[in-house]
Amino acid sequence: MLTILYVALGVILGFVVLILLIWFWLKYKFRKFTSKFAEELADAFKNAGGFPPPLRIDLEPMDEPEWTDAEKIEMLSAALKEAGYEPDGLYETYAPVHLKIQGFKNRNLPGFAALYEIDQIGAIHLELVCELSNGTQISVTTIADDGMDHPEFSRMIRMVHLDLSEPEQVQELYNRMREETDGKTLVDQTDKKFEEVFKKSWARSMDWRMERGGITTAEIIRAAEINGQPTPTQEEVELAKYPWKEQIDSFITDQIRKSYLKNTNMSGDEWEETLDRLVIIHEKSDPTRLISELADIITYDADLDDNEEDGEDAYLKMEYQLKAIFDAEASVMDGFRKAIELLPPKKEYTLHGSTETPWRSEVYLSPNFYDEDNDDF
Numbered sequence: 001m002l003t004i005l006y007v008a009l010g011v012i013l014g015f016v017v018l019i020l021l022i023w024f025w026l027k028y029k030f031r032k033f034t035s036k037f038a039e040e041l042a043d044a045f046k047n048a049g050g051f052p053p054p055l056r057i058d059l060e061p062m063d064e065p066e067w068t069d070a071e072k073i074e075m076l077s078a079a080l081k082e083a084g085y086e087p088d089g090l091y092e093t094y095a096p097v098h099l100k101i102q103g104f105k106n107r108n109l110p111g112f113a114a115l116y117e118i119d120q121i122g123a124i125h126l127e128l129v130c131e132l133s134n135g136t137q138i139s140v141t142t143i144a145d146d147g148m149d150h151p152e153f154s155r156m157i158r159m160v161h162l163d164l165s166e167p168e169q170v171q172e173l174y175n176r177m178r179e180e181t182d183g184k185t186l187v188d189q190t191d192k193k194f195e196e197v198f199k200k201s202w203a204r205s206m207d208w209r210m211e212r213g214g215i216t217t218a219e220i221i222r223a224a225e226i227n228g229q230p231t232p233t234q235e236e237v238e239l240a241k242y243p244w245k246e247q248i249d250s251f252i253t254d255q256i257r258k259s260y261l262k263n264t265n266m267s268g269d270e271w272e273e274t275l276d277r278l279v280i281i282h283e284k285s286d287p288t289r290l291i292s293e294l295a296d297i298i299t300y301d302a303d304l305d306d307n308e309e310d311g312e313d314a315y316l317k318m319e320y321q322l323k324a325i326f327d328a329e330a331s332v333m334d335g336f337r338k339a340i341e342l343l344p345p346k347k348e349y350t351l352h353g354s355t356e357t358p359w360r361s362e363v364y365l366s367p368n369f370y371d372e373d374n375d376d377f
Contacts, residue, residue: 052096052214052215052243053095053096054095054096054206054247055203055206055209055251056199056202056203056206057093057095057199057203058093058199059091059093059195059198060091060092060093061089061090062090062091062100065090065092065100067100068117068119068122069124072124072164073102073117073124075167076124076126076164076167077102077104077115078167079167079168079169079170079171080104080113080115080126080170082167082170082171083106083170083171083174084107084109084174085105085113086104086105086106086107087102087103088105088112089102089103089194089195090102090103091103091195097120098119098120099116099117100116100117101114101115101116101198102114102115103194103195104194105190105194106190107190109177109178109181109186110189110190111130111181111186112130112189112190112194112197112198113127113128113129114126114127114129124164125141125143125164126164126170127141127142129201130177130180130181131186131187131189132181132184133184133185133186135153136153136154136155137154138155138157138177138180138181139154139155139156139157140157140173140176140177140180141156141157141158141159142158142159142160142162142163142164142173143158144160145160145226146223146226147222148215148223149216149218151204151205153208155180157176157180159172159173159176209244210248210251210252213245213248213284214241214244214245214248215240215241215244217241220232220236220237220241221237242288245284245288246286246289248284248286249284249285249289252282252285252359253282253285255359256282256355256359256363257280259357260353260363264353273368274352277365277366277368278365278366279349279364279365279366280361280363280364281332281336281361281362281363281364282332282359282360282361282362283333283359283360284332285332285333285336287332287335290322290326290332290335290336290339291319291323291326291339292319294318294322294339294342294343295315295318295319295322296315297367298318298342298343298344299314299315299318321342322342325338325342333361336362340364347367349364349365349366349367350364350365351363351364352364352365
């Protein structure tokens, strides 16, 4: 049940490039207000569906879905029942495109099926899924190739010639699954609900994505070619990667923060004084975000309207300097250690601790901007 993730990605990829071009222009024009403005703009993008699929997905139960072609859904459901599949939950989700999902399970195979409707493109797809004892997930699907790479534990069989207009096509999909699994040992998960299996499969795939750092240049170029778009420029490629990096950074940071606070003994006063100042640096931290935050702190007192003799203002000049530091170091964590050496007195970060699980990280305390004795803020 990984295929639908990439369909969602393909739908939003072009939109991501457009909104990020706007984002970087606005960030340049309004860099004095970076933090607040970025937060508000990120919310606006999220509401518009401009971010990649979530790293963890929620399925909301539905009672009476409004299918665009209810008769077709009914026909396909009946054909699945004839093949041994029983309904096992009806859901909707935003990934970030709106999906309606009818789940099924087949105790005899054993395996699951998902009947999808993607509202934004008015498409209905069917996917049959089984898991082998070696961890490989076999998917037989009507979803076309999207140019995206798939994990080594995922084997995709695409039967895109089937338009799901006839019930016999469901049997054709099922027969292909039987061929692919014949003589192999299958994992029986049918004691679990469809929702649990779907969410676990999604999380496994997204963990693989996080390890890769998001989407790759080759994937973006292939997706553009498949969709009949011009080959993206290097700048467009980096813009398309940006929301993935940002989301991965945020997800890992939140997981580390929860674990760190849970396992760190602090008094109530320490907790209150520390919580908002924690800065977590890990190997998937987004250097762009760190560079922006450090440049803001270092040049806080600089008049950004006064240009330097070379035509660059203090903020941009500091961004270039910090970027050079991060680029020269072997890792993001090494780059951050080197970069904070540029912080002036009373604006220094102090090392508070470190973690090895769930991810390796270093935890710092940012400057206390609300310290009454700190005359710089």
